[in-house]
Amino acid sequence: MEGIIELHDNIMFYILLIVVLVCWMISSAVVNFNEYNNHFSMKYLNHGMVLEIVWTIFPCLILLMIASPSFILLYLNDEVVLPAxxxxxxxxxxxxxxxxxxxxxxxxxxxxxxxxxxxxxxxxxxxxxxxxxxxxxxxxxxxxxxxxxxxxxxxxxxxxxxxxxxxxxxxxxxxxxxxxxxxxxxxxxxxxxxxxxxxxxxxxxxxxxxxxxxxxxxxxxx
Ligand SMILES: [Cu+2]
The missing domain is CATH 2.60.40.420 (Cupredoxins -  blue copper proteins)
Structure with missing residues:
Protein backbone atom coordinates (compact mmCIF):
# COMPACT_ATOMS: atom_id res chain seq x y z
CA MET A 1 0.00 0.00 0.00
CA GLU A 2 2.90 2.33 0.73
CA GLY A 3 4.19 1.66 -2.77
CA ILE A 4 0.78 2.39 -4.29
CA ILE A 5 0.50 5.71 -2.44
CA GLU A 6 4.04 6.65 -3.45
CA LEU A 7 3.29 5.85 -7.09
CA HIS A 8 0.13 7.95 -6.91
CA ASP A 9 2.07 10.91 -5.49
CA ASN A 10 4.76 10.52 -8.15
CA ILE A 11 2.28 10.44 -11.01
CA MET A 12 0.27 13.31 -9.50
CA PHE A 13 3.36 15.52 -9.90
CA TYR A 14 3.41 14.94 -13.66
CA ILE A 15 -0.37 15.25 -13.93
CA LEU A 16 -0.31 18.67 -12.24
CA LEU A 17 2.52 19.76 -14.54
CA ILE A 18 0.59 18.68 -17.64
CA VAL A 19 -2.73 20.17 -16.49
CA VAL A 20 -1.11 23.56 -15.76
CA LEU A 21 0.80 23.58 -19.07
CA VAL A 22 -2.22 22.60 -21.18
CA CYS A 23 -4.57 25.06 -19.42
CA TRP A 24 -2.03 27.84 -19.88
CA MET A 25 -1.62 27.05 -23.59
CA ILE A 26 -5.37 26.92 -24.22
CA SER A 27 -6.15 30.08 -22.27
CA SER A 28 -3.31 32.03 -23.83
CA ALA A 29 -4.48 30.94 -27.30
CA VAL A 30 -8.05 32.04 -26.51
CA VAL A 31 -6.96 35.38 -25.05
CA ASN A 32 -4.18 36.39 -27.44
CA PHE A 33 -5.24 34.99 -30.78
CA ASN A 34 -8.87 35.97 -31.11
CA GLU A 35 -10.06 38.42 -33.78
CA TYR A 36 -10.01 41.43 -31.43
CA ASN A 37 -6.44 41.06 -30.28
CA ASN A 38 -4.92 39.66 -33.43
CA HIS A 39 -6.20 40.70 -36.83
CA PHE A 40 -3.41 39.15 -38.85
CA SER A 41 -2.30 35.62 -39.37
CA MET A 42 1.18 34.84 -40.52
CA LYS A 43 0.86 33.38 -43.97
CA TYR A 44 4.18 31.52 -44.07
CA LEU A 45 4.03 29.90 -40.63
CA ASN A 46 2.34 26.62 -41.41
CA HIS A 47 4.94 24.08 -40.37
CA GLY A 48 7.56 23.93 -37.62
CA MET A 49 9.88 20.95 -37.75
CA VAL A 50 11.62 21.69 -34.44
CA LEU A 51 8.31 22.23 -32.66
CA GLU A 52 6.94 18.96 -34.03
CA ILE A 53 9.98 17.05 -32.82
CA VAL A 54 9.87 18.68 -29.38
CA TRP A 55 6.18 18.03 -28.76
CA THR A 56 6.53 14.42 -29.87
CA ILE A 57 9.66 13.51 -27.92
CA PHE A 58 8.77 15.40 -24.74
CA PRO A 59 5.44 13.58 -24.02
CA CYS A 60 7.18 10.27 -24.82
CA LEU A 61 9.77 10.97 -22.14
CA ILE A 62 7.05 11.90 -19.63
CA LEU A 63 5.16 8.68 -20.40
CA LEU A 64 8.34 6.65 -19.90
CA MET A 65 8.97 8.39 -16.58
CA ILE A 66 5.44 7.45 -15.46
CA ALA A 67 5.58 3.91 -16.85
CA SER A 68 8.82 2.73 -15.27
CA PRO A 69 7.85 3.09 -11.56
CA SER A 70 4.41 1.75 -12.43
CA PHE A 71 5.84 -1.46 -13.95
CA ILE A 72 8.34 -1.83 -11.10
CA LEU A 73 5.46 -1.72 -8.58
CA LEU A 74 3.31 -4.07 -10.66
CA TYR A 75 5.95 -6.81 -10.78
CA LEU A 76 7.10 -6.17 -7.22
CA ASN A 77 3.55 -6.83 -6.02
CA ASP A 78 3.61 -10.26 -7.64
CA GLU A 79 6.74 -11.24 -5.74
CA VAL A 80 6.22 -13.38 -2.66
CA VAL A 81 9.45 -13.23 -0.64
CA LEU A 82 10.06 -16.22 1.65
CA PRO A 83 6.85 -16.09 3.69
CA ALA A 84 7.18 -16.83 7.41
CU1 LIG B 1 -18.56 -12.59 -1.60
Whole structure:
Protein backbone atom coordinates (compact mmCIF):
# COMPACT_ATOMS: atom_id res chain seq x y z
CA MET A 1 0.00 0.00 0.00
CA GLU A 2 2.90 2.33 0.73
CA GLY A 3 4.19 1.66 -2.77
CA ILE A 4 0.78 2.39 -4.29
CA ILE A 5 0.50 5.71 -2.44
CA GLU A 6 4.04 6.65 -3.45
CA LEU A 7 3.29 5.85 -7.09
CA HIS A 8 0.13 7.95 -6.91
CA ASP A 9 2.07 10.91 -5.49
CA ASN A 10 4.76 10.52 -8.15
CA ILE A 11 2.28 10.44 -11.01
CA MET A 12 0.27 13.31 -9.50
CA PHE A 13 3.36 15.52 -9.90
CA TYR A 14 3.41 14.94 -13.66
CA ILE A 15 -0.37 15.25 -13.93
CA LEU A 16 -0.31 18.67 -12.24
CA LEU A 17 2.52 19.76 -14.54
CA ILE A 18 0.59 18.68 -17.64
CA VAL A 19 -2.73 20.17 -16.49
CA VAL A 20 -1.11 23.56 -15.76
CA LEU A 21 0.80 23.58 -19.07
CA VAL A 22 -2.22 22.60 -21.18
CA CYS A 23 -4.57 25.06 -19.42
CA TRP A 24 -2.03 27.84 -19.88
CA MET A 25 -1.62 27.05 -23.59
CA ILE A 26 -5.37 26.92 -24.22
CA SER A 27 -6.15 30.08 -22.27
CA SER A 28 -3.31 32.03 -23.83
CA ALA A 29 -4.48 30.94 -27.30
CA VAL A 30 -8.05 32.04 -26.51
CA VAL A 31 -6.96 35.38 -25.05
CA ASN A 32 -4.18 36.39 -27.44
CA PHE A 33 -5.24 34.99 -30.78
CA ASN A 34 -8.87 35.97 -31.11
CA GLU A 35 -10.06 38.42 -33.78
CA TYR A 36 -10.01 41.43 -31.43
CA ASN A 37 -6.44 41.06 -30.28
CA ASN A 38 -4.92 39.66 -33.43
CA HIS A 39 -6.20 40.70 -36.83
CA PHE A 40 -3.41 39.15 -38.85
CA SER A 41 -2.30 35.62 -39.37
CA MET A 42 1.18 34.84 -40.52
CA LYS A 43 0.86 33.38 -43.97
CA TYR A 44 4.18 31.52 -44.07
CA LEU A 45 4.03 29.90 -40.63
CA ASN A 46 2.34 26.62 -41.41
CA HIS A 47 4.94 24.08 -40.37
CA GLY A 48 7.56 23.93 -37.62
CA MET A 49 9.88 20.95 -37.75
CA VAL A 50 11.62 21.69 -34.44
CA LEU A 51 8.31 22.23 -32.66
CA GLU A 52 6.94 18.96 -34.03
CA ILE A 53 9.98 17.05 -32.82
CA VAL A 54 9.87 18.68 -29.38
CA TRP A 55 6.18 18.03 -28.76
CA THR A 56 6.53 14.42 -29.87
CA ILE A 57 9.66 13.51 -27.92
CA PHE A 58 8.77 15.40 -24.74
CA PRO A 59 5.44 13.58 -24.02
CA CYS A 60 7.18 10.27 -24.82
CA LEU A 61 9.77 10.97 -22.14
CA ILE A 62 7.05 11.90 -19.63
CA LEU A 63 5.16 8.68 -20.40
CA LEU A 64 8.34 6.65 -19.90
CA MET A 65 8.97 8.39 -16.58
CA ILE A 66 5.44 7.45 -15.46
CA ALA A 67 5.58 3.91 -16.85
CA SER A 68 8.82 2.73 -15.27
CA PRO A 69 7.85 3.09 -11.56
CA SER A 70 4.41 1.75 -12.43
CA PHE A 71 5.84 -1.46 -13.95
CA ILE A 72 8.34 -1.83 -11.10
CA LEU A 73 5.46 -1.72 -8.58
CA LEU A 74 3.31 -4.07 -10.66
CA TYR A 75 5.95 -6.81 -10.78
CA LEU A 76 7.10 -6.17 -7.22
CA ASN A 77 3.55 -6.83 -6.02
CA ASP A 78 3.61 -10.26 -7.64
CA GLU A 79 6.74 -11.24 -5.74
CA VAL A 80 6.22 -13.38 -2.66
CA VAL A 81 9.45 -13.23 -0.64
CA LEU A 82 10.06 -16.22 1.65
CA PRO A 83 6.85 -16.09 3.69
CA ALA A 84 7.18 -16.83 7.41
CA UNK A 85 3.57 -17.92 7.64
CA UNK A 86 0.64 -18.64 5.38
CA UNK A 87 -2.99 -17.67 5.79
CA UNK A 88 -5.56 -19.38 3.62
CA UNK A 89 -8.76 -17.40 3.22
CA UNK A 90 -11.72 -19.24 1.75
CA UNK A 91 -14.84 -17.45 0.59
CA UNK A 92 -18.23 -18.99 1.25
CA UNK A 93 -21.75 -17.71 0.66
CA UNK A 94 -21.62 -15.62 2.87
CA UNK A 95 -18.70 -15.61 5.25
CA UNK A 96 -14.94 -16.03 5.17
CA UNK A 97 -13.15 -19.02 6.57
CA UNK A 98 -9.48 -18.93 7.51
CA UNK A 99 -6.89 -21.69 7.77
CA UNK A 100 -3.56 -21.25 9.51
CA UNK A 101 -1.91 -24.43 8.32
CA UNK A 102 1.45 -23.57 9.91
CA UNK A 103 -0.04 -24.06 13.36
CA UNK A 104 -1.41 -27.14 15.03
CA UNK A 105 -4.14 -27.22 17.64
CA UNK A 106 -2.55 -29.58 20.14
CA UNK A 107 -5.84 -30.76 21.69
CA UNK A 108 -7.56 -31.76 18.44
CA UNK A 109 -4.28 -32.35 16.58
CA UNK A 110 -5.61 -30.49 13.57
CA UNK A 111 -4.51 -27.31 11.81
CA UNK A 112 -6.10 -24.13 13.04
CA UNK A 113 -9.14 -23.11 11.06
CA UNK A 114 -12.17 -21.00 11.89
CA UNK A 115 -15.13 -19.23 10.31
CA UNK A 116 -15.60 -15.50 10.53
CA UNK A 117 -19.21 -14.32 10.62
CA UNK A 118 -20.65 -10.83 10.57
CA UNK A 119 -21.99 -9.53 13.88
CA UNK A 120 -25.59 -8.46 13.48
CA UNK A 121 -26.95 -5.30 15.11
CA UNK A 122 -28.11 -7.09 18.26
CA UNK A 123 -24.71 -8.64 18.90
CA UNK A 124 -22.71 -5.42 18.45
CA UNK A 125 -20.94 -4.03 21.50
CA UNK A 126 -20.04 -0.41 22.06
CA UNK A 127 -17.14 0.60 19.85
CA UNK A 128 -17.59 -2.12 17.29
CA UNK A 129 -18.11 -1.29 13.65
CA UNK A 130 -21.58 -2.02 12.26
CA UNK A 131 -21.43 -4.27 9.17
CA UNK A 132 -17.66 -4.55 9.53
CA UNK A 133 -17.07 -6.44 12.76
CA UNK A 134 -17.04 -10.23 12.92
CA UNK A 135 -17.33 -12.80 15.68
CA UNK A 136 -13.89 -14.39 15.20
CA UNK A 137 -11.26 -12.43 13.35
CA UNK A 138 -7.83 -13.07 12.02
CA UNK A 139 -4.76 -12.21 14.09
CA UNK A 140 -1.50 -11.75 12.25
CA UNK A 141 1.96 -10.83 13.55
CA UNK A 142 3.59 -7.52 12.63
CA UNK A 143 6.88 -7.27 10.72
CA UNK A 144 6.42 -10.74 9.31
CA UNK A 145 6.17 -11.77 5.69
CA UNK A 146 2.69 -13.25 5.48
CA UNK A 147 1.45 -15.12 2.46
CA UNK A 148 -2.27 -15.02 1.75
CA UNK A 149 -3.76 -17.80 -0.30
CA UNK A 150 -7.25 -16.95 -1.47
CA UNK A 151 -9.86 -19.31 -2.82
CA UNK A 152 -13.59 -19.90 -2.80
CA UNK A 153 -15.89 -22.85 -2.20
CA UNK A 154 -18.91 -21.71 -4.19
CA UNK A 155 -19.01 -18.56 -6.34
CA UNK A 156 -16.42 -15.89 -7.07
CA UNK A 157 -15.70 -13.66 -4.08
CA UNK A 158 -12.98 -11.07 -3.67
CA UNK A 159 -10.71 -10.66 -0.67
CA UNK A 160 -10.12 -6.92 -0.42
CA UNK A 161 -8.45 -5.03 2.43
CA UNK A 162 -7.76 -1.55 1.05
CA UNK A 163 -5.46 -0.35 3.84
CA UNK A 164 -3.19 -3.34 3.28
CA UNK A 165 -3.24 -2.88 -0.49
CA UNK A 166 -4.76 -6.31 -1.09
CA UNK A 167 -7.54 -7.06 -3.53
CA UNK A 168 -7.56 -10.58 -4.89
CA UNK A 169 -10.34 -12.58 -6.48
CA UNK A 170 -11.40 -15.77 -4.72
CA UNK A 171 -12.17 -18.23 -7.49
CA UNK A 172 -13.54 -21.71 -6.84
CA UNK A 173 -10.97 -24.34 -7.78
CA UNK A 174 -8.10 -21.91 -7.95
CA UNK A 175 -5.56 -20.59 -5.45
CA UNK A 176 -4.59 -16.96 -5.74
CA UNK A 177 -1.61 -15.70 -3.82
CA UNK A 178 -0.44 -12.40 -2.45
CA UNK A 179 1.79 -11.29 0.38
CA UNK A 180 1.87 -8.52 2.97
CA UNK A 181 4.18 -7.27 5.64
CA UNK A 182 2.40 -5.17 8.26
CA UNK A 183 4.74 -2.80 10.08
CA UNK A 184 2.47 -1.58 12.86
CA UNK A 185 -0.21 -2.85 15.21
CA UNK A 186 -3.78 -2.16 14.26
CA UNK A 187 -7.10 -3.39 12.97
CA UNK A 188 -7.67 -3.56 9.24
CA UNK A 189 -11.13 -3.92 7.75
CA UNK A 190 -12.08 -5.18 4.36
CA UNK A 191 -15.05 -6.44 2.42
CA UNK A 192 -15.93 -8.94 -0.23
CA UNK A 193 -15.54 -7.02 -3.47
CA UNK A 194 -17.11 -9.28 -6.05
CA UNK A 195 -20.90 -9.42 -6.14
CA UNK A 196 -21.58 -12.92 -4.85
CA UNK A 197 -25.26 -13.00 -3.93
CA UNK A 198 -27.71 -11.52 -1.44
CA UNK A 199 -25.23 -11.76 1.44
CA UNK A 200 -22.43 -10.00 -0.46
CA UNK A 201 -22.44 -7.10 2.00
CA UNK A 202 -22.50 -9.44 5.00
CA UNK A 203 -19.04 -10.97 4.70
CA UNK A 204 -16.57 -8.38 5.97
CA UNK A 205 -12.91 -9.08 6.66
CA UNK A 206 -11.27 -8.08 9.94
CA UNK A 207 -7.55 -8.49 10.44
CA UNK A 208 -5.76 -7.45 13.61
CA UNK A 209 -2.00 -7.15 13.61
CA UNK A 210 -0.24 -7.67 16.93
CA UNK A 211 3.30 -8.39 18.15
CA UNK A 212 4.57 -11.88 17.48
CA UNK A 213 4.31 -12.84 21.18
CA UNK A 214 0.69 -11.62 21.38
CA UNK A 215 -0.07 -13.38 18.14
CA UNK A 216 1.22 -16.69 19.44
CA UNK A 217 -0.87 -16.41 22.60
CA UNK A 218 -3.96 -15.29 20.63
CA UNK A 219 -3.96 -18.19 18.20
CA UNK A 220 -4.15 -20.57 21.17
CA UNK A 221 -7.76 -19.46 21.50
CA UNK A 222 -8.86 -20.48 18.02
CU1 LIG B 1 -18.56 -12.59 -1.60
Missing amino acids: MTVKAIGYQWYWSYELSDFLNTTTNQTIEFDSYLLNDEMLELGQMRWLDVDTWLYVPTNTHIRFIITSMDVIHDFAVPSLGIKIDANPGRLNMTSVIINRNGVFYGMCSELCGVGHSMMPIKIESVNVEDFLSNIMEY
